[in-house]
Amino acid sequence: MEEALNFQVIIDNLTYFMIGRYPNGPLGGLGLTMYLAVVSCVLSFFGGLILGLLSLSRHAWIRHPVNLFINAVRGIPLLMVIFWMYFLLPALMGKTVPEATTVIMGLTIFTSAYMSQIVRAGIQGIPKGQTEAAISTGLKPWQAMLYIILPQGLRNMIPSFVNQFVSLIKDTSLAFIVGVSELTHVGTQINNRTMAYPTEIFIFIAAVYFVLCFAFTSFSRWLEGRLAWRKSI
């Protein structure tokens, strides 16, 4: 194997890597990866917030089932969750569900469970005196949570959120298993077709994931810096 790497295969298939057959067919490649990641990211942010708040509920009949659900999901490999969605959703809905939706549901449920723990820790990390101060001025407990605890807690949660979302971006590659033509799937397709350049193709795909995740991490650093409240005296 004296041959040098030949990246011509990447250049020849660049559009296919980036957007699949779009606009003449469905969106694929990197475009679909980003679509899956962004939609799941937004949904699991709210999912995690809701699950996290419910897991802190004063009422045991809310708290216990929610914690059971969270622990169950955290104890299952993501691949299983996606499989379950793939077979379960159509059965439950009584009709076929697009594979991308299946994957988004799986990613959302899985990531929400992890996000809920970040939310829980973030809320519990705010000193109890903050809640006491708020309710002692007559604010109702939900108002204390909304105006006092969450705004402080969410800022502290940003680094953990970012970790989780970087994982999420990489986890979209598991959509490959149910035939969703995201970046990894497109890579294997091209590899199967050309047969001669697996190294080049998978180096390229790894690089694309890296750039995407790195850009996201850098953006969040910048955001953290902007949101940090004044500490100067």
Next chain:
Amino acid sequence: MIKFEGVHKWFKKLHVLNGIDLHVKQGEVVVVCGPSGSGKSTLIRTINQLEPIQEGGLIVDGMDLRSKKTDINKLRAEVGFVFQQFNLYPHLSVIDNITLAPIKIRKSSKKEAQEQAMELLERVGLAVKRDAYPTQLSGGQQQRVAIARALAMKPRIMLFDEPTSALDPEMIGEVLSVMQDLASSGMTMVCVTHEMGFAREVSDRVVFMDHGVILEEAQPEEFFRNPQHDRAKQFLKQLLSPMH
């Protein structure tokens, strides 16, 4: 205004309030003192139900705290509370700290709430700090903002839980003078404090507690000149001459 009748409270097995009877009249300034662990902070925290009680009766501003029908949030709006650790909201500016509750609970307009907040800031001498954030203020300034925040709800009772204990000595005076000013305006006040000068000059009555029991209740002059109970004598001796 505030009436404790045979109040008991337990933390698990620890009996922190052991049969408290206390009556605070409108406009009265009562200082609660006693050694640490005596239950004085718990006592004051039961008045706005930051700590629930398990036995006995407690009536605050005509509201029966043991009744299920009493709206605790409404009660808390009428009772101001000042904490040892200030507990200002670090993500909000001074003015927003003060106006939050009046806007959300009293449904004041933003303009109205801000005007009132500025009056209060004038009163505690911090009008120039309206846009500062809590971390930019000294401890004494933070505590004065915290008092303004509590007053913004126009409470009928003010509770102070060791308001000067977390302060450097040179900042204690500025907070005490705000409290003194408040007392002379006729506010009903209950203060847990070790500031005996404040107790002597400002309060109408001193309550001495130990082990969850009120051991002595007297006019300040009488309490300081001639404490009746042995533990009160010992406490005063230690407090007034800590080196011996």
